[in-house]
Amino acid sequence: MNKILPLMAAMVMMVLVSGCITNEDKANQTNNFSQNGVSFQYPISWGVASVTSPNGVAAVGDPTTVVNGNPTTSVVIQKANVTTGAALKTAYDLNYAQFFNNTGKTKVSEAEITLNGAKVYENVYTSSEEGVAKKYRAVWIQKGSTTYVILCSARTEAYDAQQANFDLVVNSFQAT
Secondary structure, three states, X not given: OOOXXXXXXXXXXXHHHHHHHHHHHHHOOEEEEEEOOEEEEEEOOOEEOXXXXXXXXXXXXXHHHEEOOEEOOEXXXXXXXXXXXXXXXXXXXXHHOOOOOOOOOEEEEEEEEEEOOEEEEEEEEEEEEOOEEEEEEEEXXXXXXXXXXXXXXXXXXXXXXXXXXXXXXXXXXXXX
16 A cells, blocks of 8 residues: 555656646647738637738637627738838838827837847737727838738737737748
8 A cells, every 4th residue: 555655646746747748838839821921820729810901911819709700819910001112110100190199099109129130110009999998019010112010909908918929920920
């Protein structure tokens, strides 16, 4: 009996440790999106969503957050509606010149950052649409003569917890 207890305890520990390793591996798995001239990685638990925004080229989202047929946690890739070849900073500034005037959107922050060696612009804001309060992160990237906006969004209370997922998409984004 004295020899069986330590053996059983060791077996339980092995099962617990292997379960932790398995769950961690699944949490780090990703899917790859490659269509419409763009590619990026996104969380394995998310799915490809319908693109309904103007100039949208891709959308992915968390299916567990669907409200009114759309995921509240999502990333949408759009081609910015700017003059072809316009400087990125000019396009960004023109877009946000009137964006927050009487729109119900509130600016949280904006920044000029470096992403994969390139200068990009980021605007974080909040808005409430259809009774859902959300926080958005718009990252403006120029690839060749095309300007892309990567729009990450989630319910305000869930936004901070989604940063790793948003970073995964933003950091892996490529235009082909």
